Every structure is written in C-alpha cells, then in structure tokens.
Amino acid sequence: MRTVxxxxxxxxxxVEPADEPGVRVNGVLATPANVAKADVRxxxxxxxxxxxxxxxxxxxxxxxxxxxAEVTGVRETWSFARPEHRFCYSCGxxxxxxxxxxxxxxxxxxxxxxxxxxxxxxxxxxxxxxxxPVTHETGDASLTLRPRERGAGAHLDLRFRGERLTAEVDPxxxxxxxxxxxxxxxxxxxxxxxxxxxxxxxxxxVVSDVLVVGGLTDVVxxxxxxxxxxxxxxxxxxxxxxxxxxx
Amino acid sequence: MAELPPPGAVTDRAREAAGxxxxxxxxxxxxxxxxxxxxxxxxxxxxGADAGTLGRLAAAAAACEATGARxxxxxxxxxxxxxxxxxxxxxxxxSTVHAGRGEATxxxxxxxxADRPAATGERLxxxxxxxxxxxxxxxxxxxxxxxxxxxxxxxxxxxxxGDRLTVRFDVATTPATTAAGVAERFEDRRxxxxxxxxxxxxxxxxxxxxxxxxxAETAAVGTVGDWEYDWFPEPTAFSRLPGGEKLALGTxxxxxxxxxxxxxxxxxxxxxxxxxxxxxx
Numbered sequence: 001m002r003t004v005x006x007x008x009x010x011x012x013x014x015v016e017p018a019d020e021p022g023v024r025v026n027g028v029l030a031t032p033a034n035v036a037k038a039d040v041r042x043x044x045x046x047x048x049x050x051x052x053x054x055x056x057x058x059x060x061x062x063x064x065x066x067x068x069a070e071v072t073g074v075r076e077t078w079s080f081a082r083p084e085h086r087f088c089y090s091c092g093x094x095x096x097x098x099x100x101x102x103x104x105x106x107x108x109x110x111x112x113x114x115x116x117x118x119x120x121x122x123x124x125x126x127x128x129x130x131x132x133p134v135t136h137e138t139g140d141a142s143l144t145l146r147p148r149e150r151g152a153g154a155h156l157d158l159r160f161r162g163e164r165l166t167a168e169v170d171p172x173x174x175x176x177x178x179x180x181x182x183x184x185x186x187x188x189x190x191x192x193x194x195x196x197x198x199x200x201x202x203x204x205x206v207v208s209d210v211l212v213v214g215g216l217t218d219v220v221x222x223x224x225x226x227x228x229x230x231x232x233x234x235x236x237x238x239x240x241x242x243x244x245x246x247x
Numbered sequence: 248m249a250e251l252p253p254p255g256a257v258t259d260r261a262r263e264a265a266g267x268x269x270x271x272x273x274x275x276x277x278x279x280x281x282x283x284x285x286x287x288x289x290x291x292x293x294x295g296a297d298a299g300t301l302g303r304l305a306a307a308a309a310a311c312e313a314t315g316a317r318x319x320x321x322x323x324x325x326x327x328x329x330x331x332x333x334x335x336x337x338x339x340x341x342s343t344v345h346a347g348r349g350e351a352t353x354x355x356x357x358x359x360x361a362d363r364p365a366a367t368g369e370r371l372x373x374x375x376x377x378x379x380x381x382x383x384x385x386x387x388x389x390x391x392x393x394x395x396x397x398x399x400x401x402x403x404x405x406x407x408x409g410d411r412l413t414v415r416f417d418v419a420t421t422p423a424t425t426a427a428g429v430a431e432r433f434e435d436r437r438x439x440x441x442x443x444x445x446x447x448x449x450x451x452x453x454x455x456x457x458x459x460x461x462x463a464e465t466a467a468v469g470t471v472g473d474w475e476y477d478w479f480p481e482p483t484a485f486s487r488l489p490g491g492e493k494l495a496l497g498t499x500x501x502x503x504x505x506x507x508x509x510x511x512x513x514x515x516x517x518x519x520x521x522x523x524x525x526x527x528x
Contacts, residue, residue, distance in 0.1 A: 037473065048457075080397030080421045081382055083477060089422070090343045090476035092454070103384045191384065 001068040001126065002173065005118040010110025012075050013057045013099050018068040021126065023061060023212055025051040025071045025099060030058055030213045032241045038234035040190050040227065041084070041100065042209065050093065052084040053100020055230065058212040059204030060107040063180045064114045065173020067212075068122070073099045104188035106204035111184050119173055127151060127171075129218040131247045136235035141226035143236045145210070148218040156206055160225040161195035167203050171217040179203075189227065202229065209233035214240065251293060251508055254283040257301050261308045261320040268317035270329020271459075271525055273518065275304045276483045280321040292507035299499040302506030303334045303514055306498075310518035323484055330459050331493035332521060333485040336503065338391075339471035339513065341463050342495040344478040345486045347420035347450040351401065353433050354441040355412040367408055370438060374414050375403060377432050391500075396480050399424045401432070411440065419480060422450050448482040454491035462524030463494050463517075470517045471498075496521065 001021040008015050023030045028044045028051060036045035042055045057071050073096030079085050084098045101107050127150050135144040148155065154169040169175050182200055189198025202225055209230060210216055214237030223232065240246060252260065258280055281297035281304060288294075293302050304320070311318040317327065335342070353374055358366050378401035380387040385394035398421065405415040418429060430442040467474035479485065485495050496517055498510040 037475075039473075078423060080423055081385055081387075081394045082397065083393055086344070086397050086478050087476045089452070090341075090478070091460075191386070 001122050002065050002119050003068040003122060004066060004114055005120045008110065008113035008117045009074070010057065010060065010107045010113055011101050011105075012073060013107070013110060014072045014074050015057070015061070015066075015110065015114070016070040016072070017120075018070050019122075021068050023058060023066070023069045023071060025054050025057070026073055026097065030054065031215075032213060032234060032238040035213065035234050035238070038209070038230040040230065042213070042230050042234060048091075050091075050097060052087065052098045055205045055208040056100045056105070056107050057110060058208035060110040060114070060184060062171070062207035062212040063106070063169070063175055063183065063204060064111055065119055065171060065175075066114065067126070067171070071099065073097055104191040104201075105186070106184045106201065108181075108184040111180060125172060127217045128215055128246050130216065130240050130245045132245060134236055134240045134243070134245055136232050136239055138231045138235060139226060141224060141229055141232045143221065143223040143232035145216070145236050145240060146220035146222065148220050150218050152218050154207070154211060154217070155220045156203060157220070157222045158199060158202055158206065158225060159223065160189070160199040160202055160229070163195040163199045165199045165203065169203070169207055169211070171211055205230065206233055210237055213237060215246065216240075251288055251291065251302065251511055252305055254286040254288055254293060254301055257281075257305045257308065258283055261304050261318060264308045264311050264318045265320040268311055268315050270317060270327075271522055272317045272319055272323075272327050272329055272331045273307050273311055273334065274319045274323045274331060274484060274488075275300065275307050275334040276485065278322045278484050280304065292505050294505050296504060298506040299336050299503050302511050303336070303497055303499060306511050306514035307334050307518060310515045310522065314519055314522040316518075316522045323488060325487070325489055330455065330525065331488050332518060333483070333488070333493060333495040334497040334514065334518070335479055335483060335485070335495045336499040336501045337477070337479065337495060337497045338500055339467065339498055339517070340475050340477045340496075341467060342477060342479045343453040343455060343493075345451045345482055345495070346396070346478055346480050347424070347446065348448040348482055349418040349420050349424070349429070349444055349446045350404070351416045351418050351429050351433075352443045353414045353416070353439060355414070356438045356440050357408075357410065357412050363408075367412055370412055370436075371406060371414060373436060374433060377436075378403075378416055392480060396478055397421055399428065418444070420446065420450060422452070448486055451482065451486035453485075453493045455494045456492060458528045459492060459494055459525055462528060463496055463521045465524050466517050466520030467496070469520055470513050
C-alpha cells in the first residue's frame with residue numbers, strides 16, 4: 001500500500017497517512033458497498049454519516065498513487081448555493097461533510113500538496129484486475145472493465161459528448177505529470193459546457209470510482225459516458241465486486 | 248396506472264376524506280385548495296393553472312383513504328398531534344428547510360427634474376443588475392434553480408418616482424442572509440442614499456425524527472429511485488406549522504401547468520409508503 005508521507009491539506013480536505021489499506025473519507029471506507037449515491041456525483045455513507053462529492057479527493061489520490069489514507073473534510077462555513085451544502089443543512093450534517101471542490105475540480109491543490117510531501121510505500125503493492133469482462137449499462141451510457149496483465153496499470157478509453165480520450169494511469173503514482181495536471185485542472189462536465197474539458201475531468205472520476213473505490217489496478221476501462229456517468233463507473237465496479245470477479 | 252379523477256371531483260373527495268384518520272397528518276399546499284374550474288383533464292394529465300396542486304391533492308386524498316392518515320383540507324388544524332407530511336411540488340425530493348422572505352427598500356437621489364427621466368431609468372437598471380443572481384462557479388439561470396435556491400435573491404416589487412427614486416425588492420432569504428449583506432448589494436453606488444431591509448418570514452428548518460426521516464427516505468427510494476434533500480424556495484404553510492416533526496415531499500414542479508398520471512401515482516405512492524414506514528417503525 002502507498003500512503004502520504006505526512007499530513008497534507010488540499011481544498012476542503014485534510015489527508016493523513018493510514019496504517020491500513022484503503023481510503024477513508026470522514027471515517028467511511030471507500031468501497032462500492034459504501035456508495036450511497038452515484039450519478040452526477042458520488043457520496044459515501046455509513047449509518048447517518050455521509051460524505052458528498054468524494055470523487056474529487058479520491059480522484060486526486062488515485063492519480064497520485066495513494067492507496068491508503070484518512071481524508072477529513074475541513075470546511076467550516078456554509079456555501080448554500082451548493083446543493084450538497086443544502087442537503088447537509090437539511091439533515092443536521094456539517095459543511096465538512098462536503099469534500100468536493102467548490103469549483104468542480106479534482107482538487108489540484110491536494111495533488112500539489114501530495115507531490116510536495118511525497119508518497120511512501122508500506123508493504124507489498126496489491127495488484128488487482130478482473131477475471132473476465134464486466135459491462136454495466138444505464139440509459140445511453142455503458143462501461144466495460146476488461147482484464148489486463150498484472151502490473152500494466154489502467155488503460156482508459158473514454159467517449160463523452162462526441163469526443164474520445166485515451167489515457168494510461170499508473171496506480172503506483174507514475175502517471176505522466178502533464179496528464180495529471182491537465183486532468184485536475186479540468187472542471188466537472190456538470191459545470192463545464194465543453195466536451196473536451198468534461199472528458200478530461202472524467203479521467204479523474206474514473207480513477208476515483210474504478211481504481212480507488214473499486215480497488216482495481218490493472219484494467220482496461222472502455223466507456224461511453226452520459227451526463228450522470230457515475231452510474232456506470234460505480235455500477236461496473238459494484239458488479240465486479242458482487243460477482244467475485246476481482247483477482 | 249390509475250386514471251386521474253375528474254378535476255371537479257377532487258376537492259369534494261378531499262373534503263370527505265378530511266377530518267378523520269390517525270397520524271401522520273397530511274397537508275397539501277397552498278392551503279385553501281386549488282380551483283378545479285380552471286383545470287382540464289387531457290389524456291392522462293391535468294392541465295391548467297392549478298393542475299399541480301389539484302393533482303397532488305388528488306394523490307393525498309387517495310393516499311389518506313388507503314392508509315387512514317389524517318388529511319387536512321382545506322386548511323391545517325395546526326394543533327393536531329403527530330408528525331406532518333406537507334405535500335409540495337418537490338419533484339420527488341424531500342425537504343426539511345424552506346427559504347424565508349424579506350423586503351429591501353433602496354432610496355436613491357435623483358438629479359433636477361430635467362434630467363430625471365434618463366437618470367431614473369439608468370439607476371433602476373443599475374440596481375436590477377446589482378440585484379441579479381451571480382456566482383463565481385455556478386450557472387444561476389437554470390430552470391430548476393439548482394444553485395439559485397441557496398442564494399439570497401431579489402425580485403423587483405415596486406418603483407416610486409418623486410423627488411427621489413424608491414425601489415422595492417422581494418428578497419428570498421437563506422440562513423446566511425443578513426441586513427448588512429443585503430445593503431452591500433446596493434450601497435456602493437454614490438446616488439444610493441439608503442437601504443432598508445426587513446425580514447418578513449424567517450427560514451424554517453424542521454428537525455424531524457429519525458423515524459420520520461427514514462420512512463420518507465425509504466419511500467423515496469422505492470418510488471423515485473433515490474432520496475435527496477433540498478430546500479423549498481419560498482415559505483409555505485410548512486413554515487407556519489408548529490414543532491419540528493414535519494417533512495415536505497411530493498412530485499411536480501412549482502408553477503407547472505401540467506401534472507400527469509405518473510406524477511400522481513408517484514406522489515400517492517410516496518405518501519402511502521411514508522405513512523406505512525412511519526407506522527411500522
């Protein structure tokens with residue numbers, strides 16, 4: 001497992017090293033079983049504890065190769081223009097339950113802080129792929145996970161609003177730095193009109209959902225995405241987990 | 248799918264269903280009821296100014312008949328015991344918070360009479376531009392008001408022109424709205440002489456029990472596929488009901504002049520399942 005060398009702070013979150021594999025957000029482990037909502041955003045929940053828009057910090061961690069961390073929301077003031085803040089206020093939760101970036105970015109400040117602090121390896125790296133192809137479809141969107149040679153990393157082949165993007169992501173943090181910077185500087189398609197910017201942002205979302213939440217490292221991801229594409233990204237990894245196809 | 252009842256029969260049926268029954272209490276807003284004479288049944292939908300309210304009242308009456316819940320119609324008996332389910336055009340969302348209302352009055356100096364017509368128009372346009380919603384990151388002009396709902400927003404309510412220009416705005420308020428914040432929107436113009444803000448209705452934040460919340464959340468999952476909370480963008484009867492054990496829910500959109508059979512069915516199912524869930528827990 002790989003964790004941050006020291007505590008770091010990004011936009012809306014603080015990230016601390018972890019002694020056990022997995023990423024926890026406000027104490028809830030990022031797994032398909034703990035995903036409470038997946039459409040235009042991803043929420044993690046356990047009991048009444050819930051964290052909103054987790055794909056932003058999780059995407060940043062995945063792009064940096066972090067596989068173990070404690071993520072804590074740090075926001076103390078309300079921003080009621082954000083629907084997630086209104087949700088929290090309605091339920092007696094706090095602003096810190098919203099860990100997504102206010103401008104819809106995959107937390108570039110967090111990536112910069114992790115690059116400065118460094119990532120340390122603790123124990124042997126875990127590599128996982130799927131034993132057979134898994135496809136999940138909803139409406140106009142579909143996503144297929146295909147097996148890939150152990151150690152090969154993730155190959156993304158994404159289509160969105162008529163554009164196509166392919167990318168190689170190293171789950172151990174060796175992803176090309178210029179790609180990472182381009183991805184974390186791209187606004188969510190929920191707020192950006194441009195197809196290319198939305199598609200570039202989607203790389204971080206797929207990394208969040210497939211690599212961090214899904215726990216896969218060596219996989220081909222072929223996806224045709226719609227406006228609520230977390231349904232297929234989370235849907236596919238949930239199907240892989242439920243069918244026992246991780247190996 | 249059940250057929251929508253004839254528009255003229257809905258209020259009669261609601262009147263018959265009202266008064267009896269056991270908790271929880273069910274109230275459709277606005278109180279006083281819809282005017283069925285302006286609503287037509289066309290195909291599987293109501294159409295007309297009060298189509299949504301009539302459809303939700305029909306759904307509430309059907310749900311209360313099926314469950315024995317207590318329907319309040321045409322008005323709420325606010326002293327009734329038990330939790331409240333307030334039926335509003337929430338598009339399947341749940342709500343425990345309703346925005347407030349206030350009024351801002353901006354007094355402006357005007358030049359001598361010969362220059363007043365031009366200055367009045369210019370100043371009015373400048374005030375309206377300053378009052379328009381804006382955000383650094385979020386689009387504020389979408390139909391549903393996804394981002395606007397949580398912002399302090401202004402609607403022009405009146406203009407008086409005499410020796411000075413007085414402009415009144417209705418203000419939709421949030422828990423973050425302050426008199427100082429309202430004044431800041433206008434007072435940086437040299438010709439603004441005064442800004443007065445008065446709160447009319449405060450933001451209402453209910454605190455329903457886990458039992459009521461869980462019943463509504465489970466019902467929403469079974470009916471619309473997910474549960475999500477948002478604020479209602481204005482005060483309603485919800486804001487006036489005493490106590491915190493209340494929750495708003497319902498289908499349709501504010502101001503929509505069409506309400507179809509699917510919305511009726513979902514609204515009815517949402518209510519029935521919430522009532523049943525609350526009683527089981």
